[in-house]
Amino acid sequence: MSDIIQLLPDAVANQIAAGEVIQRPASVVKELVENALDAGATEITINIKDAGKTLIQISDNGCGMSPTDARMAFERHATSKIKNANDLFCIRTMGFRGEALASIAAIADVELRTKKVEDELGTFIHIIGSEVKTQEPAGVNNGTNFLIKNLFFNVPARRKFLKANSTELKHIIWEVQRVALPNPGIRFSLIHNGTPVYELPAANYRKRIVDVFGKSLAQSLVNVDEDTSIVKIFGFIGQPKFARKTMGEQFFFVNGRFMRHPYFHKAIMQAYEQLLPPDSYPSYFLFLELDPGSIDINVHPTKTEIKFENERDIWPIVHAAIRESLGKHNVVPSIDFDQSGSIDIPVPKRSAEGIRFPDIKINPDYNPFDTDKQHSGGSYTPSSTTTFREKKNLDNWEDLYEGVQLKIKTENEPVAVRQSVDFSEARAEHFTGKKVLQLKQRYILTPVKSGLMVIDQRRAHERILFEQFLEVLKSDSVASQQQLFPQTIELNPADAAVLRSILEDLLSLGFDIREFGKDTFVINGTPGVLDVTSPELIVEKLLEEYKNSPVDARTKAKEQIALSLAKASALNYGIDLKQEEVDHLIDNLFACSTPNFTPDGKKVLNIIPLEDIEKGFLR
Known part of the structure; x- marks a missing residue:
C-alpha cells in the first residue's frame, strides 16, 4: 500500500493560511498598515478602488527593505520580530507571525517597491498567486509601496462572497480607525476612488x-x-x-x-x-x-x-x-449629606401674585335619597356620539379581522409549529380607551379571546414604516416633503462616505439630499410619509442603523435602506400615546403582511395565555 501523507505545495498552504488571515479587503489594509507602523513610518497613505476589490495601495515613509529582505518577506513564517519562543511573550510590535505577505501574495497580484534610506537603488518585486514574476533593482522612493490588485482572483468562491462595496468600504474604515486612534502622532490618508475619506494630521x-x-x-x-x-x-x-x-x-x-x-x-x-x-x-x-x-x-x-x-x-x-x-466632571449625581434627611418644599413669597386657594363647591339641592337623579350601580351610560363611535369601530374591527388567524411562534417549537389566535374576539370596545392600556410608555395591552395581547409600540411602528417604505420603492413616483428651511449637516469622513454610497437609494425614497462642500450635506426634503421635525437627526440615526446592519448583496440594498430608515424613524419608547394614536397604530399594524415580527425578525407582539394569568393566583 502506497503512502498517502504528503506535504502541501507552498502555494496551496499559503492559500489555506490566507483563508484565516485575509478574509476581505479590509484584512489586507490591516496587515500592511501594521507592517508600515513596525517599519517606523510617520506617514501612511491608503489608496483603494472599488472598496479594495480592484486595487489596494499602501505607501509609507518607513525604513524600507533590502533586496534580500524584500524577497524573504513573502516566505511563510518569515519575520524579523521573533527569534525564539520566549519572544512570543513580550511582543510590542503589531505584526509578528510572518503570514501576512505570503497569504496576500497567494490570492492576489502583488507589486512591491521598497528602498532603504542609505541605498542608492530600491527593489521591485512582482508576484502573482505565490509565483515570483519579476525581481529587479529600481529607482523608487524611500520606504515601501505595495500595490495589491485583483484580490481573490484565483479563489472565485471567496471573491463571490464579498459584500457590496459600501459594506467592504465600511470594514476598511473600521480598520483604519482601529490603527489611527492609538497612533495619533502618525499622519494617515485614506482615499477611495479618488475621493479623500480621511486626512488625519499628526495630533494628540x-x-x-x-x-x-x-x-x-x-x-x-x-x-x-x-x-x-x-x-x-x-x-x-x-x-x-x-x-x-x-x-x-x-x-x-x-x-x-x-x-x-x-x-x-x-x-x-x-x-x-x-x-x-x-x-x-x-x-x-x-x-x-x-x-x-x-x-x-x-x-x-x-x-x-x-x-x-x-x-x-x-x-x-x-x-x-x-x-x-x-x-x-459632575456627571454622576452628587449627594449633599447635610440635606439628606430633609424635604425641600418651596415656600411662596407673601407678595406672590396669582396664587389662589382651592374653592369648595357645595350643591345645596343634593339629596342622596333621590334615586331618580342617580346612575344605578355606578354604571356608565355613554352619549349618543360615543355609542355611534363604538359601534363604528366595532364594525370596522370585525370586518378587518373576521376569519384572520395571527400566527405566533411559540418557544421551544420548530418554525412550522404555530399557535393561532382568533381575532374575532378583538372587539372594537377593546380599543375605545376602556380596555386598552399603555404600559411603561412602551407596551400596549389589550384582552383577546385566549388571554392578554402585549404589543411593543416601537417594534410595531418599525414594521408599519418598513412596509410603507417598500411600497414607496416599488412605485415610480415618490412624494418628497420639501423643507421650508433646508438643514445643513456636517458628518465625519466615515459617515460621509457611507451616505454617498446610499444617496441614490435615499433619493428614491423621497429624500432630497445634496452634497455641499467637504463632508457637508444639505437636506432639502424628506419622504412625505414621515412626520419629520428634525431631518438631520433622522439622517444621523439612519447612518448609525445602516453601518451596523450589513447588506448581503446589492439587490438587498434598497430593502436594507428601508429597514434602516424604519428603525431610525420609529417612535421611541417613553412617549405617551393618545387614544386615536393607539387606534391608528393597531389598525396599521394588522394591515401589514407580517404584523407579528419586525423586518429583522424580532417579536412585535406576544399573547399571554389566560391559563398563565390564572396560575399566578394559585397558592
Missing part, C-alpha cells in the same frame, strides 16, 4: 478622536487617567447624554493594539448604570498599558482577541476609573 489623542469621528464628539469627551501597579488606563469616555442607540464608538487598546473584550465592556456599562437612557451605549476610547508578559495576543489570527493573566484584577480598576472620571 483627543484631536485624533475628533478628527476621526467629527467635531460633534468634542463636547462630550471626558478625560480618564488612572495609573496603578497592575495597569495604566488613559483615554476618554462620552457623557451619558451623548450616548447613542447603536454601538460603534467603543474602543479598547492594549499596548497600542485594538482588542475586543466583552468582560471589560461590562465594567464600563456598570459604571454608567442608571445614567444612560434605555438601550443606549456610551462612547469610550480607552488605552491600557501593562507588561507584555502578562497578556497573550497569539490566540487568534487577526490578533483582536487577547488573554489577560489578571483580568479579574483589572476589571475593578476599569470600573473605578470610569466612575471617578464621571464624578470629577
Whole structure:
C-alpha cells in the first residue's frame, strides 16, 4: 500500500493560511498598515478602488527593505520580530507571525517597491498567486509601496462572497480607525476612488478622536487617567447624554493594539448604570498599558482577541476609573449629606401674585335619597356620539379581522409549529380607551379571546414604516416633503462616505439630499410619509442603523435602506400615546403582511395565555 501523507505545495498552504488571515479587503489594509507602523513610518497613505476589490495601495515613509529582505518577506513564517519562543511573550510590535505577505501574495497580484534610506537603488518585486514574476533593482522612493490588485482572483468562491462595496468600504474604515486612534502622532490618508475619506494630521489623542469621528464628539469627551501597579488606563469616555442607540464608538487598546473584550465592556456599562437612557451605549476610547508578559495576543489570527493573566484584577480598576472620571466632571449625581434627611418644599413669597386657594363647591339641592337623579350601580351610560363611535369601530374591527388567524411562534417549537389566535374576539370596545392600556410608555395591552395581547409600540411602528417604505420603492413616483428651511449637516469622513454610497437609494425614497462642500450635506426634503421635525437627526440615526446592519448583496440594498430608515424613524419608547394614536397604530399594524415580527425578525407582539394569568393566583 502506497503512502498517502504528503506535504502541501507552498502555494496551496499559503492559500489555506490566507483563508484565516485575509478574509476581505479590509484584512489586507490591516496587515500592511501594521507592517508600515513596525517599519517606523510617520506617514501612511491608503489608496483603494472599488472598496479594495480592484486595487489596494499602501505607501509609507518607513525604513524600507533590502533586496534580500524584500524577497524573504513573502516566505511563510518569515519575520524579523521573533527569534525564539520566549519572544512570543513580550511582543510590542503589531505584526509578528510572518503570514501576512505570503497569504496576500497567494490570492492576489502583488507589486512591491521598497528602498532603504542609505541605498542608492530600491527593489521591485512582482508576484502573482505565490509565483515570483519579476525581481529587479529600481529607482523608487524611500520606504515601501505595495500595490495589491485583483484580490481573490484565483479563489472565485471567496471573491463571490464579498459584500457590496459600501459594506467592504465600511470594514476598511473600521480598520483604519482601529490603527489611527492609538497612533495619533502618525499622519494617515485614506482615499477611495479618488475621493479623500480621511486626512488625519499628526495630533494628540483627543484631536485624533475628533478628527476621526467629527467635531460633534468634542463636547462630550471626558478625560480618564488612572495609573496603578497592575495597569495604566488613559483615554476618554462620552457623557451619558451623548450616548447613542447603536454601538460603534467603543474602543479598547492594549499596548497600542485594538482588542475586543466583552468582560471589560461590562465594567464600563456598570459604571454608567442608571445614567444612560434605555438601550443606549456610551462612547469610550480607552488605552491600557501593562507588561507584555502578562497578556497573550497569539490566540487568534487577526490578533483582536487577547488573554489577560489578571483580568479579574483589572476589571475593578476599569470600573473605578470610569466612575471617578464621571464624578470629577459632575456627571454622576452628587449627594449633599447635610440635606439628606430633609424635604425641600418651596415656600411662596407673601407678595406672590396669582396664587389662589382651592374653592369648595357645595350643591345645596343634593339629596342622596333621590334615586331618580342617580346612575344605578355606578354604571356608565355613554352619549349618543360615543355609542355611534363604538359601534363604528366595532364594525370596522370585525370586518378587518373576521376569519384572520395571527400566527405566533411559540418557544421551544420548530418554525412550522404555530399557535393561532382568533381575532374575532378583538372587539372594537377593546380599543375605545376602556380596555386598552399603555404600559411603561412602551407596551400596549389589550384582552383577546385566549388571554392578554402585549404589543411593543416601537417594534410595531418599525414594521408599519418598513412596509410603507417598500411600497414607496416599488412605485415610480415618490412624494418628497420639501423643507421650508433646508438643514445643513456636517458628518465625519466615515459617515460621509457611507451616505454617498446610499444617496441614490435615499433619493428614491423621497429624500432630497445634496452634497455641499467637504463632508457637508444639505437636506432639502424628506419622504412625505414621515412626520419629520428634525431631518438631520433622522439622517444621523439612519447612518448609525445602516453601518451596523450589513447588506448581503446589492439587490438587498434598497430593502436594507428601508429597514434602516424604519428603525431610525420609529417612535421611541417613553412617549405617551393618545387614544386615536393607539387606534391608528393597531389598525396599521394588522394591515401589514407580517404584523407579528419586525423586518429583522424580532417579536412585535406576544399573547399571554389566560391559563398563565390564572396560575399566578394559585397558592
